[in-house]
Amino acid sequence: MIAPYLSIVLLVVGLVSARVLVRDEAATTSDSTRDTPFTQSGERFVPTITLTGSFVPDPTVTITASLEIKSQDNIPALTSGQTADASPTSSRASHGLGIPDEPQPRPPASFLSSPVAWTSAVQPTATSLPPPQAPTGYALIAGEAGANDFVILNSTISARSVARRDPPAVVDWRDRYGFHWITSVQDQGYCGSCWAFAATALMETMVRIQHGPWSKRSEADLHDSMGSDCETGNWPETALSWAHNNGDGIADAACDPYYADDRLYFPCADRAGRSLRVPESQPLYTIEDQKKWIDEVGPITAAFRIFTDFDSWTPDKGVYRYDGISPTRGLHAVLVVGYDDNQKCWIIKNQWGTYSGDQGYYLIGYGEAEIEGFIKYGITNVDPDPWDRKSHQSGLMIQGGFGSKHKNFELVRANPGGGFSQIVREDVYPNTWYQSRTVMRPDGSDQMVVGQPIILTSSFNRDFEVLYLTTFGTLKHWYYSQSAFQWYDTDQWAFWNIGGYPGYVQKDDSSFSLVVRRTDGGLVEFKRDVLTADFMYVRDIATGIKQSGPALVASNVGHDYKSRTSMGNLYVVAVRDDGKLQMFWRSGTDEQAPWTPSEIFGEDIGDTPPVMVQDYWRTTDEKTPGGFQLAVAKNGRVQHWQRINTDIDTNPPVDGGCGKWELVFEFGVDIKHVWSLMHGSNHQLELVAEDTDGRLWHWSYEYPGTWNRKALVPGP
Template sequence: MMAENLKAASSFEEGESKERDENKENTVAKRSLPSSVDWRSYAGWPWLATIQNQDPCGSCWVFAATALVEAQTRIEHGIWAKRSEADLHDQMGVSCQQGGGPDFALNWAFSNGDGIADPQCDEYTNTDKPWLVCGDRSGRAVRIPEYVSLNDVNDQKEWLANVGPIAACFIVYWDFWNWNFTAPTAYKWDGTSKVDGSHCILIVGYDDNIGGWLFRNSWGLPWGINGDGYGYIGYGQANVDVWTKFGIQNVNPDPWTKRRHRNGNMFESGNGATHRNFELFRSNGTNGFTQVFRNGEAPYAWAEASNPWLSDGKAIYGQPVAMGSSFNRDFELVYVGMDGTLNHWYYSQARPGWFSTGTVGLVDWLAGFPGFVEMGDSSFSVVVKTSEASLHEYIRDSSTGYWSFAAEISPSATISQSGPSLVQSNVGLDIYDANSRGNLYVVAVTYSQQMQLFWRAGYAGSSWIAAETFGSGITPSPPVMIQDFWRTEDETTPGGFQLLVAVNGQVQHWQRVNTDILTSPPKAGGAGPWQQVHTFGTNIRHVWSLLQGSFNWGLEAIVEDTSGNLWHWSYTLEGWNQVAKVPGLPGGQ
C-alpha cells in the first residue's frame, strides 16, 4: 500500500484541529505574499529533478526528504544532484514497509549519515536489502544542515516564495484514492471517508486561486496533473496544515556531482560558510605550486592558503590541473613537469596535508598541458600532448592506484597543444545503472591552427573518435572546456559545452549546444554546431581554468596575461568582466 501507517509516522499526531487551521488562514491574510509559487518553473527556470516511484514500499518519507535535498542543491548551487533514496533508507536499517517522517530522515542525513549519496552509489530497490554502497561514498554525498521546522502557514508560504520547497505529510482518507488529480484542482476530504494511512510529499508551491498546496508525489508517472507526478491538496485538508513542515538551507554539494562543470587550475569546493569557495593552484614558476582561495561570501577576497608553498623540486610546465575528488573530498592535482613527466599530488582531508605520489611512470615524454578528470568508475583519466605531437590518454586505476597508457587519440605530428578540456559528461549516462558511464569529450589544437573535438564512450577500452574541427588561427594555447547546466530540464538533459582559448592576445569563448548530441553524435567533416559567442580581454597569453559555479549560474575563468599574472574573470548576462588579480608571483610559459 502506498499510504503509510499513520501511527508509524514520526512527529505527527492523529486528529485534525479546525481551530488551528482557522488561525493559520487568518495569519496568511495578514501578510503580503505572491498569490502562487511553483518551483517546477520558478522565474522561468526548472528546479526539480525527475519524478521517482516508491511503489510498493512505505518509504514516502524518505523520498520526500531526498527530493528536498535535490531541490535545494539545485536552487543554491545550480547543479542537478539526483540523490539515492536507498542510501538514506537502507542506512537507517528500516524495512520496505516501515513508515516515518521526513524530519527523522533529514536528521539522520545530518547527524548520522553524512549526507545523501548519488543513485549509482546505492541504487534504490523496492525490497528489503542491506546498506551496500560505493567505496568512495564520502565524496559523493551532499551534506546538509539541520532541518528547519515550519509550523505557521504564512511562514511556510514565505519559505516557498523565498527559499525553496518543504517536506510535509498528511492523512490519507479513502476518498483520496478516487480524487481526480489529473486536473489542477485541490483535493478536499469528503468529510465521511475513513482514514487509510498517511503520506509524505514535497510541497513545491501553492496557488491561492486553486486554494491549495502544489506537491510532488513519489508514485511515478503518469500519476498527477497531466501525468507529470504533481498534484494539489487543499489548504487545511487532511492535517496537512496541522503537522509540521520541514525545510533546509545551505546545503554542501559533493565534488562528484560538480566534476563536469569545472576544469583547469580552479574549482569550487564545499569549503566556506556557504560551501562555495574557489580553490586555485598556481605554478611557482621554477619550483612547485601555491594554493590560493577565494571565500564564497563578501567581500569575496582572494588569499593564499596556510603553508601554500608546495614543492617536489620540479618546475611546472604551464599550470597544474586540480579537482575535488570522490575520495573523501580530497583535492587532487596533476601537472606536467619541465622534464616531460606527469606528476600527481593530493590533499588528504582525513590527515590534513599535501602528499605527492611521485612522478607517474610513463614511457612517453609529455609536451602539452593536461586534461584531468575523475571518471564514472572513480578512476582518473589524463589526456595530454606528447613530444611526438600526438594526443594520448592515461588512466589511473582506482583499485590499484597505478597509471598506465590507455589510448592514442590522435597520431604523431597532428597536435600543437592540449589543455584542460577533458570532460566526463552525462551524455549517454544512466544514473540508475551503477555500471553506466557518460561519454568523454576533449578538444585539442591541431597543426592546422584549428581546434578539434575527440570523444569516446565512457566504458573502459572504448575507441576515441576524431570529430568536429572549428576555429582558425589558433596558435599553441590550451583550450579549456566544461559541460554547463544551462538549458537543462532535469538531471538527464545533456548540458552544452563552453570553451575558452587565447588567440592573438584575446580570449575566444566558444559554445556547443548539445540538444541532439545523443541522436546526432559529433563526427568529422565540419564544425558541427560550435559557435564563437564572445571575445574578451587584452594582452592575454593563456586561459587556465573555467567553471560554472553557484554565483547566479555564471561562468568563472582564470586567464594569464603576457606578464605572467593570473586574473579572475566572470561571465554574467552583461558579458565577461575582469574581477580581480590572483595573488602570487608572475610566472608561466
C-alpha cells in the same frame, strides 16, 4: 571452496511472490515482479520458506522454493501456484505510504510568533544571467530571442527585512524564473518509504536552487543506512536529522540504487566523498512561514492523510478535496514544490511514478487531508559533494565545499621557484583572495611546473588532486588529504615524452581519465586505477596535435544515473597543427570503444591550452545533457565558444565542419593563456586567464551577459 552447510530460513510477512532472489547489489533495476500484501478473511498470512543445503553465494543464481502459506493460527490457506485476491481499487492505491499512523507533534493551536531563523534563509535577489546565445542576443533558455527579464537565485545569506514584500500569489519551483529546479519524479513502489523520498527530494532540490548543478540523491542510502524496513515507516524530519547528524550526509543515486524492498546496506566504497552534507532542518509551523519559505528559500516537506479518493485524482478534477466518505489508507509524505493562492492549494511532488496524478504532481487544497496538521520542514545552506560539480569545472580553479556558504574558490598556481601555491577566494563579500599555503618537496627537487597545474576534488573523502607538466616532460601528481590536512607527493611520474597540458577528470566508476599531448604530436588517453593508484596507458586518440589542455569532460550524456556500471561519454577538445580546434569523444560505459573524431571549429589558434566544461543551462532535470562551454586564447583575447547539446544523445557529433559550435564572445587584452573555466554556484561562468606579464586574472560572465575582469589572483 564450497561454503559450509547453510540453513536459511526466510520469514516473509504478507507476500504473494513465491520466489526468493539472490540479487546482485550492483544491479541497476529491481526485479519486475512486485510483492503485494494481502489478507484472506481478515487474516494476515505469514509465508515461511526454508532452504537447506550447501550454498555458495552467487549474485547470478535464482533460487526457487516451494511455498506454503499459513494463516497466523497455522491453518493451511494457499500453496505456491495459487493466488489471493489482493487487488486494490486502482494501481495507484497499491503504492506504499510510509509514515507510522500515530501522533506526531502538532503546531500549537495559536502560534503567534515566527520561529523561523530568517537571518539564515537564502533569498532570491539577483537578476538573471541568460546563457550565451549566438550569434546575437541573450535571451530565452531555449535559445529563442526576445526576453531578458529572468530572475536567478543569488543564494546569498542575508537578513530578512521587515519591509520585505509579501509572497506572490503563485509559486511553482517546477518552472520558476524561466528555469527548472525539481529533479525527476520517482517511484517508491510498494515499500513504505515515502518519508525517505520526501527528504531526499528536498535535499537534492536545494542543491539545484543554491548551487546550480543537478544532484540526484539515493533514497536507498537514506532508508537503508537508518536500518529502516518497508513495513515500519518513518518521518521526513527524522530522515533529515539523520542525514545531518550521522555519517556524511546522503550519497548519489548510483552509490546505492533504490529497490522497493528490504535490503542490507551496501553503499559504494567512496560514499564519503559522494555525499551531500546538510544542516539541521527548519520546522515551519504556520502557513505564512511555509509560503514565505517556499518563495524565498525553496520547497518543503509535508505529511498528510491518504484517503482512497486521492488515489484516483487526475488534474481534470481540479484541486483535490476530500470527499468526506472515502476511508483512509494511512499517512504519506511528499515534497511541496509550490502553492497557488488563486486555487487555494499546495503543489506537491509525489513519488508514485509519472503515470499518477499530473505526471506525478498533485494539487491539494489548503487544510485538506490533515495537511496543515503536521509540521512542514525546509533546509538551506547545503554543501554539495564533488560528484555534483565534476563536469562543471576544469583547470586550475574549482569550487569546493569550504566557506560559510560552501562556495569558496580553490585555486592552484605555479611558483617560479618550483612547486605550487594554494589560493582561496572566500565566498562572502568582499570575496577576498588570499594565499593559503605553498606546496613543494622539502628539498625543492623535481618541482618545476610548465604552464599551470590543474586541480579536481575527488570522491575519495573530497580530497584534492593536482596534476601538472614538469620540465622533465612528465606529469607530476599530488593530493591533499582532508582528514590529515596535508598535501602529499605521490611520487607518480605519469610517463615520459609528455608535450602538452593535461585534461584530468574522475569518471562515473570513480576511476580517473587523463588525456594529454605527447611530444610527437599524438593525443593519448591514460587512466588512473582506483585500486593500484597507478597511471596506465589506454590508447592513442589522434595525431597532428599542437596543444592539449583541461578540455576533457566526463559528461552525463549516455549516463544512467541509477546504475553503478553506467558511465557518461567522454569529450575532449585539442588544438590541431593547422590551428583549428577539434572535438573527440567516446562512450563512457564501453571502455574498449574507440575515440571518434568529430567537429572542427575555430582557426589560427596558437600553442595554447583550450579549456572546456559542461554547463547546466537549458536542462530540465538531472538526465538532460548540458551544453559545452569552451575558452581559448587567440591574438591576445579570449575566445568563448559554445555548443548547445539538447540532442547530442540522439544526434552525436560527427567529423567535418563546425557542427553546433558557435563563437559567442571575444574579450580581454594581452591574454596569453586561459587556464580554468567553471560553471559556478552563482550560475555564472568563472574563468582564469594569464596575461602577457604572467599575471593571473579572475573573470566572470555576469548579467546582462558580459565578461568582466574581477580580480588579480594573488601569487608571486
